[in-house]
Amino acid sequence: MSNTWNTMGYAYHNNGSLSNSLAVLAVTEDLTNSKLSSSIPRNCYIDSVEVFLTGMSTGGSTPTEVTLYLSRDSTGDVAITPGGTTGAAQTIGAGVTSNTGSVVFQIESDFNFDSEVSGVTAGTLYAAIKLDTGTAVGDIRINYRGM
Numbered sequence: 704m705s706n707t708w709n710t711m712g713y714a715y716h717n718n719g720s721l722s723n724s725l726a727v728l729a730v731t732e733d734l735t736n737s738k739l740s741s742s743i744p745r746n747c748y749i750d751s752v753e754v755f756l757t758g759m760s761t762g763g764s765t766p767t768e769v770t771l772y773l774s775r776d777s778t779g780d781v782a783i784t785p786g787g788t789t790g791a792a793q794t795i796g797a798g799v800t801s802n803t804g805s806v807v808f809q810i811e812s813d814f815n816f817d818s819e820v821s822g823v824t825a826g827t828l829y830a831a832i833k834l835d836t837g838t839a840v841g842d843i844r845i846n847y848r849g850m
Contacts, residue, residue, distance in 0.1 A: 708748060708848035714828065715740035716843040721756070721766075721834050727779040730845050731827040737844075742826030744849030745816040749773065749783075751846045752808040752830065756795065756839040759802045764837035768792050769806045771832045773845070776822035779831040784810055790831065804839075814847075 717736035719728045732742040752771060759765050772790035775781040782788050795804040816825055830843045 707850060709850060711846070711848045712741045713739070713847065714743050714845045716830065719832070719841040719843060720838070721832060721841045722838045723834050723836055725779065725831055725833045727774065727777060727829050727831045728843060729777065729824070729827050730830050730843050731824075743814070743828050743845065743847060745825065747814050747847040747849035749810040749812050749814050749845060749847050751810055753844040753846070754806050754832070755842045756804045757802065759804055759837065759839045766795060766834035766837040766839055768794055768835040769832060770835070771808055771830060773810065774829040774831050775817065775820050777824070777829055778822055779829060780822075781820055782831070783814060783828075784812065788831070
């Protein structure tokens with residue numbers, strides 16, 4: 704089968720409040736905070752998820768790990784990434800600027816929108832994300848290839 708993807712882009716979530724409790728954040732077009740962002744196509748290949756963290760050591764413990772999975776629905780019940788609702792964990796790479804860091808999760812999976820699932824929104828995927836300890840602010844980017 705030939706590759707029919709003819710566009711690439713990313714969806715974005717700005718300033719997500721992260722802690723050691725699971726947060727489910729909508730990731731979609733956000734032209735206010737990322738002018739090149741766009742909504743998730745109905746059929747696409749999810750390549751990766753980037754998480755940029757700031758304010759990591761404010762208020763006590765500094766996080767060292769991010770756990771993440773992608774979900775179709777706003778409650779985080781319908782996972783679309785391997786590991787289901789357990790998610791995958793990545794060690795935070797320290798940023799050059801103090802109290803910053805980042806992680807990249809390789810997803811490498813097809814996605815097809817399903818309007819029959821409760822709590823879904825066309826053009827949006829949900830990042831279910833938490834830290835091992837402490838708090839941070841996270842900017843999330845889902846990179847995709849679409850038709």
